[in-house]
Amino acid sequence: MSNDAVLLELLNSAPIVDGVPTDELRGAGASGWLRAHGIPGTPTAAREIRDAIAGVVRDEQPAASLQRFLDGVRQVPVAGESGVEWKVEGARFAARAVLAWAQVQGRLRPCENDAECTLFLIDRSKANARRWCSMSTCGNRLKARRHQDRLRNTD
Numbered sequence: 001m002s003n004d005a006v007l008l009e010l011l012n013s014a015p016i017v018d019g020v021p022t023d024e025l026r027g028a029g030a031s032g033w034l035r036a037h038g039i040p041g042t043p044t045a046a047r048e049i050r051d052a053i054a055g056v057v058r059d060e061q062p063a064a065s066l067q068r069f070l071d072g073v074r075q076v077p078v079a080g081e082s083g084v085e086w087k088v089e090g091a092r093f094a095a096r097a098v099l100a101w102a103q104v105q106g107r108l109r110p111c112e113n114d115a116e117c118t119l120f121l122i123d124r125s126k127a128n129a130r131r132w133c134s135m136s137t138c139g140n141r142l143k144a145r146r147h148q149d150r151l152r153n154t155d
């Protein structure tokens with residue numbers, strides 16, 4: 001799984017299911033969930049980095065609040081077969097998650113159905129105009145609700 005795919009899975013690990021907030025990183029299944037996603041460390045540490053990045057993506061926290069996860073990380077030039085490459089050193093999982101976020105900044109956003117949905121999406125389309133985690137669930141639900149609101153307001 002690519003770094004941004006893991007990041008998205010991590011951010012989406014606290015979905016609302018049938019109206020009930022859930023959290024894969026709490027309870028008996030949490031360690032197994034982390035292992036299945038190749039994420040090292042404890043569920044507590046994973047929740048900390050998840051909630052920190054989610055807060056930035058939701059514009060609730062400044063990006064500078066992520067600095068604490070980047071301490072000790074540096075880029076080192078390495079001369080290889082085909083030239084010089086920059087290698088990241090000292091990046092534990094939390095730092096890798098922040099760097100993955102930096103790669104998809106502007107394309108990673110919360111689902112617009114924010115009253116019913118806590119999921120995030122990465123929009124890789126040229127238009128970069130995707131609004132819902134899934135058209136078949138949130139997109140249609142939101143359209144239906146707006147339609148009902150309109151009908152109600154015209155009574």
Ligand SMILES: [Zn+2]
Pocket residue numbers: 111112113117118119132133134138
């Ligand atoms: Zn959604």
